[in-house]
């Protein structure tokens with residue numbers, strides 16, 4: 001028994017939930033959005049109450065302090081010691097972490113080392129972990145990796161067609177990301193469809209600020225659009241997704257301020273995607289406003305975004321030789337019915353059709369028509385719940401070990 005805090009640090013947001021475990025009751029949850037941008041917001045929800053504040057939030061350390069203050073301020077905890085476990089989302093686990101792990105100094109060092117595989121995340125992730133370890137020394141810290149679910153990919157899927165020695169000697173391969181989310185929504189899809197997961201072929205579209213598409217066969221990830229790092233795959237809020245690698249050398253040789261690989265990679269990670277094409281914003285809500293007011297580049301960014309998503313989804317339908325269901329999840333996938341409509345309209349040849357009555361804001365569940373050959377689902381992701389369950393497994397193991405040692 002105890003309270004577990006799950007921390008999901010994304011590239012633009014930090015989401016958290018405080019659970020009473022093992023009951024899995026949500027005591028409170030919240031989100032810090034647009035971290036590091038001009039208008040950051042902090043939202044908290046508990047017992048039917050919703051609070052929202054606009055303030056400049058610079059980084060993850062500030063989020064941690066604000067979050068702990070909030071828990072005390074609203075009486076959600078009276079004492080920090082009530083929190084017995086803190087689970088952290090870590091994006092890159094590399095070849096090292098294929099499952100969740102209790103964090104100690106060594107693990108923390110290894111997570112920092114892996115930052116080169118997730119530059120937008122693995123720097124913020126250990127900063128958050130360290131801050132919580134310092135402020136909540138009694139709570140069991142557990143790291144849950146985005147890459148773990150994709151560790152089932154075969155060599156044929158995860159190798160790049162470059163000399164194999166670069167995998168053998170340097171572990172250069174596709175690792176994917178958002179695995180905790182793809183895992184969670186695929187399990188729920190099986191429940192919603194009332195079919196065993198091992199019979200199902202699914203494509204899961206996690207479309208947030210970061211976005212990835214995964215092909216899931218019998219409950220395991222067989223391929224996914226992100227690569228060595230979360231830069232690959234579809235176009236994203238600030239990331240280019242797949243491009244011809246020769247662009248990198250061309251930029252280095254021809255653009256004065258991009259005269260090394262790190263500068264180009266920064267451009268591709270932070271200034272590209274929706275932001276790069278629109279020249280305005282990385283955020284879908286703002287992009288929609290700009291499109292509505294007739295901004296041509298905003299419309300172009302949207303059209304490119306939709307096409308790239310369609311291409312990856314179609315590719316994975318091909319890889320799986322047909323699918324039972326397509327799942328939409330994450331910030332955009334869950335909330336933007338027009339994005340879902342535009343994607344499915346372009347994939348109608350595959351026998352997908354969504355119902356305008358079902359495809360509404362706040363939809364949760366099946367949104368396809370009765371005659372659609374492929375079911376289309378909207379499933380709000382809950383990476384925090386999966387993280388809390390992982391923490392609980394470790395806490396019970398730890399408790400049982402301590403208890404059996406005690407009576408031995």
Ligand SMILES: Nc1ncnc2c1ncn2[C@@H]1O[C@H](COP(=O)(O)OP(=O)(O)O)[C@@H](O)[C@H]1O
Nearest residue numbers: 010012013208209210283284285331332335336
């Ligand atoms: N109501 C909404 N309509 C359209 N897009 C939305 C809505 N709510 C959130 N989003 C978009 O979701 C994206 C953030 O998704 P999220 O999954 O929270 O990102 P991340 O975890 O990568 O930080 C942003 O582009 C944001 O504009």
Ligand SMILES: CC(=O)OP(=O)(O)O
Nearest residue numbers: 010011177208210230
């Ligand atoms: C891996 C990744 O891009 O995560 P997020 O979408 O949460 O930023």
Ligand SMILES: [Mg+2]
Nearest residue numbers: 010011208330
């Ligand atoms: Mg996210």
